[in-house]
Amino acid sequence: MAKSVHEKSVHNDEVSVLHGVAAVLFDAVGTLIYPTPSVAEAYRSAISRHCGVDVDLDRVNAVVRDSLTARSTGEDLSTCEQAEHEFWAYLIRELCPGSNGFQACFDDLFAHFARPESWRCFSDVAKLVGDLKRAGLKVAIASNFDLRLHSVCDGLQEIADIDCRVISSVAGWRKPAAEFFQAATRELEVSAGQTLMVGDDLANDVEGATAAGMRAAWICRSSAIREDTALPESVLQLSSLQQLPELLSSSSCKGQ
Numbered sequence: 001m002a003k004s005v006h007e008k009s010v011h012n013d014e015v016s017v018l019h020g021v022a023a024v025l026f027d028a029v030g031t032l033i034y035p036t037p038s039v040a041e042a043y044r045s046a047i048s049r050h051c052g053v054d055v056d057l058d059r060v061n062a063v064v065r066d067s068l069t070a071r072s073t074g075e076d077l078s079t080c081e082q083a084e085h086e087f088w089a090y091l092i093r094e095l096c097p098g099s100n101g102f103q104a105c106f107d108d109l110f111a112h113f114a115r116p117e118s119w120r121c122f123s124d125v126a127k128l129v130g131d132l133k134r135a136g137l138k139v140a141i142a143s144n145f146d147l148r149l150h151s152v153c154d155g156l157q158e159i160a161d162i163d164c165r166v167i168s169s170v171a172g173w174r175k176p177a178a179e180f181f182q183a184a185t186r187e188l189e190v191s192a193g194q195t196l197m198v199g200d201d202l203a204n205d206v207e208g209a210t211a212a213g214m215r216a217a218w219i220c221r222s223s224a225i226r227e228d229t230a231l232p233e234s235v236l237q238l239s240s241l242q243q244l245p246e247l248l249s250s251s252s253c254k255g256q
Contacts, residue, residue: 017215017234018251023190024132024244025166025209027175027199028143031219031241032159033119033152039064042112043091050105053096063094072144072204077177081169084146085110114148116155122221124241125158131245133161140164142184142197144174144204164188175201176208198244206235217244 026032035042040060047053071087089106092099099105112118132139141162143149146169153159164187168174171183185192192213199205200219209216210232217236231237238244 017236018196018248020194021137021196021215021248021251022194023138023140023185023188023196024248025140025142025184025188025195025197025214026162027197027201027205028141028145028149028153030200031122031198031205032125032141033121033156035113035118036120039113042109042118043095046105046109046112047092047096047099050101050108051092051096051099052101053099055095060095063091067091067094071174072176072201077174077180078172079168079174080172081146084169110148114151116152119152119156121156121158122241124221128241128244129159129161132248135245135249137248138164138188138190140166140184140188142166142175142180144168175204176211178208178212181209181212181214196248198238198241206231210235 029035037045040057043064044055044057044060047055067087067090088110089102092102092105092109096102096105129139139162141149141153141159141164143165145167147167149165149167153162153165166180166184166187168180171180173179173183175181181192181195181197185195188195193215195209196215196217197205197209198217198219199209202218206216206218215234215236217238218231219238219241221239236247
C-alpha cells in the first residue's frame, strides 16, 4: 500500500530497501544542480534582447513546463543531439514566432546553459559524492540533458568527480524509457536490482527507474507537497541528499 508523502518518512526499518545497492544514479537538474537564473528567466531575458519581444514570465514558465512534460509522456522517447537542439529551439519559436532574432537568441541561450557559472549545486550536494565513493559505491549522473552536461559538471567542484555520466542524447533514449536505465546499468556494469535512482521527478526518475527494475528515492526539498501525492512502499522519500550516505551505510551493516 502506498503512503501519502506526508505520512512517509525514512525509518530504520526502511533501510532494507537499500540492502544490496552497489550503484547510485543521480538525476542532474533539480536533484544535484539548478540553473541561475532559472530557465524561464534566461529565456525571457534573451528573447527580449535578441528578438525585441517582452514575454510574460508566467507564460515562459508554462511553455517550458508543458513542453518538458509532453516530451516525457509522448510515445517516442528516443532522442539524439540534434533532437535536443531542436527542442530548445522550438521553445523560442513558440514564445516569439516569426522573430528575425531567432538564431542569435538560440546561440546565446545554448551557450549560456553550457557554462558552469550558469548553474549551482544544491547545498546538500557538498561531500556527498566523496562519502558515497568511500562507502564503496559506484556513482553516476543519469540525465535528460545533452553533451553540454560535461562542461557544466566539469566546472562544478561538488560533482566534477562523478566521471560516469549517462546522458539521454548519447544513450539515444530519454527518461522514463526503460532503454535509458538499461544503458546506465550497462555503463556501470551492475544489475538493475543493485541500482538506486535518486531524482526529483516522480515520473521520469522514480516511476521510470522502478519500472526498469531499479530501487528509487525521491528527493523533495520543498514543504509544499500535494496531500494526495503517494509513493510506493519501496520508494524512499528524502528531504536532503545528505541522508543517503548514512542510510546506505546502515543498510550495509544491517545485511551483515
